[in-house]
Amino acid sequence: MNAFRDIFLTGLLLGGIFALVSVGLSLQYGVARVLNVAHGEFIMVGAFITFWMLGSINLNPLVSLVITGPAVFIMGLILHKTLFRRLMDTSPSLDVFEGKSMLASFGLLYVVQNLARIIWGSDVEGYNFLNSTVTAAQIPLNRLVALGFVIVLGVAFYLFLARTRLGKAIRASAQSPTTAELMGVNIHNVLAICFGLGLGLAGIAGSLLSTLFAIQTSIGLGYTVIAMVVVVLGGLGSITGAMIGGVILGLVSSTVTFFQPSLTMIAYYVIFIVLLLSRPKGIMGK
């Protein structure tokens, strides 16, 4: 019974982290149609900005979210306006655009990772942050904070999408870009904003992850792979799907780790592949 509780709690906390890593990717693909292989690199960038600010001006990592999020968001805007917008204009069909943008993001992966390496070096970095537990259940405080942030972000994001003018425009654009245009939505701006938001969320995720794990300029791809698994689990493009997918993967991970840790990665990919084959649109897909 205790073991069961442990598995569940760890899975939930881990799920929060996975969801955090993935929501941005889901947004980028769902609306902007970019399967961003460089997603994890921006998580890394967020983590390093946080780490760097902690070291240089001793800024609390949770405060630095306010800087990393917008900073990476702006990078995303610029990237979309320059790179992906152009690709979109020159692609004859959405399929071609998806293929090309995925490859372009692969190039981006190299650029970002190596720029980061040149700026920050290849060290393994880490720091101790809220490294205590909520005693009764022995829940690590930093993970709880991360989960809390995921929930807050999730709710905030939900409210943003549900209540605001821009949020509705984003949802409308995700369903039908052409019709959204007829409503007066400047589709290119919305796509750029979505891509930017996706990256911004990656940046925030990076800030939070740096409080939990060792960071290195080469960690990006690992997170991209996790994000892809989660996003496919939840259904490409679905925000709630990404949340649910994250929790599912967290639970799978904690269960497998409990019984046979070395099978964790295999379990991820088996679930991923089985799901792709049986329900390609994901659990939340229609």
Add this chain to the structure above:
Amino acid sequence: MKTIRMTRNRGITLGLLLIAFLILAFLPQVTSGYVITLLIDILKFAILTVAWVVFSGPSGYMSLATAAFYGLGFYIAAVFSGTFPFPVLVIMAGAVAFVVALGVGALTLRLRGVYFAIFTFALVLLVQNVVLEIERVVTETRGRFVDTVSTEGVYYAIFIVFVLTMLTAVLIRRSRYGLALQSIGEYEEAAAHSGINVVRTKVLTFAVSAIFMGMAGAVIATRRTYIDPYIAFNLNTSFLPVLMAMFGGMTNLAGPVIGAALFTYIGEILLTRFPDLYMLIFGVVLILAILFMPNGVLGLAQRVWRKIRGGRRAPA
């Protein structure tokens, strides 16, 4: 008139092809060492890229499973290294890759577009991790030593596989399968309603292309004294052929070969001249190529070529 010119052109072309073939075939007799090493690499990537283009080019299905088949061949060569002679290993690798690809192809029929790409991407990771776990449990280590083959031997092996790949690719392109595959890529539905067995065509071509990936893997494995699952099933092996094909252009088979050759060669120069900036430059060049060379180097060359010839006579 027209026929005569065609034949003459063809004669010249065939002659040139023959010369290129002979140069490549006898190169190890005149030079050795690094040039051959580099050529082995170029030929390896040319094989992978052409094999990738054979299926993914006309069908439009973007496969990222290259590393899985290449790695299988690689691993088979390592596991049975010393047990069987080298040529047998290479043929075995091709056969196993073919069979596995048949299975994978049959499984993925429902997936299209980006889903197919993601599936094949995950496949590589799955195979890598499964082999890793098997090695840990069964052999209680991670890697294997491989009996090496002389550089010259490897060169000829890879050269033969390359020639086979090119011949097969040309044959497939010119056969009914090539046409069927191309129609599937253009309009799968219309192809099916015109009597094409879409499933069989896709799966079979996918599997045939995997043969050469597996063979290349088996040949290259003998270059390494030591291999492990991370080396065998490396995601880069999946991505690079795609990038090389894009870089070279996919309108005909020369594109992938040019792409692989230029990519590897330029990469090597950058790598040795600017070790610190290489990957950065690589990324930037890649993005620029995708942005500004939609039909790759070949497309660019053809545009320039046409412009040059345009003054004299209309393009054929």
Add this chain to the structure above:
Amino acid sequence: MRLLEGEGLTRHFGGLAAVAGIDFHVDQGEILGLIGPNGAGKTTLFNLISAALKPTSGTISYQGSQITGLPPYKICRLGIARTFQTVKIFAHLPAVRNVIVGSLFGTGSRTSGAEALRIADEELEFVELSSLRNVPAGDLTLAAQKRLEVARALATHPTLLLLDEIMAGLTHTEVDEAMDLIARIRARGITVIMIEHVMHAIMNICDRIVVLDFGLKIAEGTPAEVAVDEKVIEVYLGEEI
């Protein structure tokens, strides 16, 4: 003689019945017109016959045997060829190779390359596109693309040909040419089912017309009978006010 017969054909999309329990038949050698407003279920019916879709319920028999559930390529090789409402040609292939696809794969027996080429050129000749045989199909005009699709379908040596709006978007003269083409197809002994909105064409060349509305068959008969059917007029011109 009954060539094709559908019984109780039904197809749901989500909760919506696009085709609801339709019985129909087509006889050897006739031209059957299929009309009805947008969304009436005409193309869905075509998709069911050609096996692009599987029926939710109901059966289709062809030359006396059941063909429900066969894959599309088998249906084609049995002799049922089709064209598409929005042209689905192989845009990057030259016209002649579009047609070769049909003659090479669709005839039901193994055709040699030379034979396939000969058939393809014959069919191109038949639809009067010989002069454009080497032009990439994507560069043809809409009318030519529609003809090319017909040629591709004919190259499979069909017994039954399904034509889905091959006149939509064509000019007057082109429509006349298309009507002539259909007449010549019939002259070859090929049975035709056609969906069409160009009324004068339908009225002039069809032997029999089936009218669909909201997935149901609302009328059936000769052109003359259908043209005076109150229900049909209501559907087409709207209610009298």
Add this chain to the structure above:
Amino acid sequence: MRQRIRWGSLVFTFLLLVALVSLPIMVGCAGDDATTTTAGGTETSDTSMAPPEQDKIIIGAARPVSGVNSFFEENAFGPAYKLWVQDVNAAGGINVAGKMLPVEMKVYDDQSDLDTSMRLLTKLMEEDKVDFVFPPTSTAFLFAAAGVANAHNYILMSAEGGATTLEKEMEKGDLPYYFQALSYSNHDQMPAFAEILNEAGAKTAAVVYLDDLHGIEYQAQAAVFLSGAGVEIVSNVAIPGDIKDMSSIIKQIQERNPDVVAFFAYPPQNILAMQTMIQLNYNPKAVLLGPGGSFQFFANIFGPAMEGVMFEGAWSVNSSPEAKAYYDKLADFMGTTDNIDFWGAIIYRAELEFFQQAIEKAGTLDQDKIAEVMRTEHFPTVMSPDTFFTNGIFDVSSYSGQIGQWQNGVAEVIDVGDKRTAAPIYPKPSWPAPTETTAGQ
């Protein structure tokens, strides 16, 4: 059915291929002129005491400038090599048969990719014809490089990794040019660890290992030596590199309550393991960390919590005055003490010093002669006044220690015997109360 093949394009391709082929040949020829032919061959062997004609020694290496292994190039081996080159050249160079030859390093980026690494290593030996090569980073790379270098008759020393599987190849006599400098689990570290635990009176141990070469090998050797010393292994768990949560593993170990927990993993997993143990307030009597635990930055991240944590290694500033002097010099060179590694840093240096003395003793750049010297001679190095190879492997007595322990932020050697710089703390003190943020570097 005939489709016209675009022959023109095919011709173009092959012409291009031919052009590409000929280009490196030309470049290669130019290279020949520049670097003459004094390289590793046997050309100079007959006149062993005559000084070489060249005026400098070029040492080539394919190093992980970028990619996952770049950490090591930047922080571990890179600085060690560079500092050594700087020191040698400051002293005028290496004395080869009376001629002082300065040293120059030619570094290519292998992108942490094994294929690339081997290709570049081949290029260095065949095309650039460098005088010596330094090894690539990481054990798998070394395995591959050992074969490649041997096939070219180049000496390859490795302080950058090493696993006992390679020893079998060496025993077969296949790798006469290969020298293993880094300590091995079977000869060196696990026996020492067992001795320490035996002395402390530990009875039970748990092992967590990364499912890669290092982890698999170490857990196997730990099983052998710890059982031999009467320490029972009560739990043995493999973990994947991407592990993101270790709480269930730690909790399961906690239930069995072993005296010792050993983590044979790399820094990312070791950091996670430490955090999890602190969070769960699980405090075994001894904790051993694999690679990374020996780095100063690791101690900085965890601060007082590192007190009493053991690591694979080891050397200490208290090992000898030479060690202290080297520490100061290295810290000065790197501009920080964060990345000083109390396992490998001294071994890299010792290996280079040994190599230099071997060249000088051989009095030639001939690889065979130098290899022969290396196999037989003893030299003093920063690590030990008597450093030497036994069967191509640094003798266990040459090392300054095998197991270290953090005490007051200082790495100490706790081996049983005279290498010891401080008595082991056993049991380790309990974790300090968690503090708020502490910056790593």
Add this chain to the structure above:
Amino acid sequence: MLEIDGLSASYGKVQVLWDVSLRVDEGEFVALVGANGAGKTTLLNAVSGVMRPGSGSIAFMGNKVDGFAPNQIVDLGLSHIPESRQVFTDMSVRENLEMGAYPIRAWKSRRNTMKRVFELFPRLEERAGQLARSLSGGEQQMLAMGRGLMSLPKMCMIDEPSNGLAPLVVRDIFRVLKSLHEEGITVLLVEQNVRQTLAVADRAYVLENGHNVLEGPCCDLAQSEHVRKAYLGQ
């Protein structure tokens, strides 16, 4: 108000419109009829900026607008209610309407506009909280029209509102179209339902295969043999 002159447009290599001209005056109710594939929808798409015309000019309220992005056209007060409804199925009725009011000038007064729309389509108010996917075809069409009105347009282009709807519902739709026009909104209606269309519109254009073929007051056209022929082939 809207003046189209010599418009040509193609999809890829397929030309759909040939030199089409059309004029809608302020306050007018103009119909555009023609068979399927005649190019009616393409014409609307060209005007609203969804596709770029090949040649010709489009002017709205005296300003040249060809080449404008759709959002600029909407901002100018020209609303395009697209073919087959295109409501946002995963959003509620209310949200769909709010999307209609996306241009800033309309957004501010969206509550008032919505009240007016609800008066026009009481059914929508009853279903305001429901997801649009749960609406029937007729309700979705009403939603699409309501949404089009939310941008406070000076002119509406409506594409085949009766498409796929039952006769009773079609009657409703036409009733609403009429009242819209009576409220002073200029209307350009594209329809296949010729009789009812000609009954409500002031003037009509007949488009055939991408060419203008007829133009005139509706009462004349309703009697036209040509129209009857085009539709029933008699």
